[in-house]
Amino acid sequence: MPKHKQADKNYIAVMGKIFAVLEIFIRRGAKQEPVAFAAISKELSFARTTLHRILYSLEKLGYVEKAEINAHYRLAAKFFELTGPARHFRHLQSVARSEMQSLVIRHGETINLGVLDGGMVTYIDVVQSSAALRIAGLPGECNPAHCTALGKAILAFLPESEVISILDAHPLIRRTPKTITRRVHLLEHLASVREQGVAFDMEENLTGVTCVAAPIFDASAQVIAALSISGPTTRMKSKLNAVKVDIRASALTITRMLAPLAGLTGPTVSTAVVATPR
Numbered sequence: 112m113p114k115h116k117q118a119d120k121n122y123i124a125v126m127g128k129i130f131a132v133l134e135i136f137i138r139r140g141a142k143q144e145p146v147a148f149a150a151i152s153k154e155l156s157f158a159r160t161t162l163h164r165i166l167y168s169l170e171k172l173g174y175v176e177k178a179e180i181n182a183h184y185r186l187a188a189k190f191f192e193l194t195g196p197a198r199h200f201r202h203l204q205s206v207a208r209s210e211m212q213s214l215v216i217r218h219g220e221t222i223n224l225g226v227l228d229g230g231m232v233t234y235i236d237v238v239q240s241s242a243a244l245r246i247a248g249l250p251g252e253c254n255p256a257h258c259t260a261l262g263k264a265i266l267a268f269l270p271e272s273e274v275i276s277i278l279d280a281h282p283l284i285r286r287t288p289k290t291i292t293r294r295v296h297l298l299e300h301l302a303s304v305r306e307q308g309v310a311f312d313m314e315e316n317l318t319g320v321t322c323v324a325a326p327i328f329d330a331s332a333q334v335i336a337a338l339s340i341s342g343p344t345t346r347m348k349s350k351l352n353a354v355k356v357d358i359r360a361s362a363l364t365i366t367r368m369l370a371p372l373a374g375l376t377g378p379t380v381s382t383a384v385v386a387t388p389r
Contacts, residue, residue, distance in 0.1 A: 125165075128157055136186045145178030145185045152233040166328050197359045200226070203336055204236045206368045207327075210338070210361040211238040215287070218354060220342035221246045223322075226335065227269075228253070232262040235336075246320055246341045251382035257283050257297055258290045260312035260324035264337035267304035268326050275299070290315045309339075309359050311351075314344060321347035325362035330370030338362045 135151055148166070152159050166184055171176035173189040204224065212224040215238045224236040231253040239245060256262025256277065266274050283292045291297045303311045312322040324339035338361055340347075340354050347354065 145183035148182040230277045252364040258315040260310045261337040263310035264324040267301040268334035325359045
């Protein structure tokens, strides 16, 4: 174990051992052939009794199961349920990346890919502008949904009951003088987003920053994410129309790549999303 971890009072050593065991299974990739206890023990440096207790605990929790072969183990279904969302996001990132890179080349502004998580928008990928003055968010950062273009692009296409539930749990806090803080006004605004297929954040989250976003849908026509372009208002003003057309087209391209028929025949996708940009 690295010395810095041994000296770190906040580091829980057993966690390192647990994940070392899990990583052995993960490295086996898609085959997921059963792994012998002896093989795991040979690869790891800690005591066999410790390894036995870890495997026993993981089995009790449902993340590992014994194979038909004696003293062999493999990952259980519960483990893959736990990691499913991460795989989904990685696929989304992979599909969206080329569109994001094209957008940053065309417009010179930062491109964001975000999902709704617990009523907040979480950025899962960012391609930053190369300009000296730029909006530099980072993957993993969160912002309120009601005052961001990403958040509004997603909220607009959720069932109304789900939107109300989110708003009940997350007050419409004022981030700037332009933030929408009344629920009735936000719901009216979301109706406009559905009609246009694109959402705007006109300095509602950060003063001096403008952002434009469009929703991304899955194969069942459910909104799962949004794509946005953000930059200083001074630069964004003159290209809002072009940005609106491009962000909507890129979001639709990603939707089609995720599932070829999504956005074309799905029952809940607004016609504004699939219509020819105006």
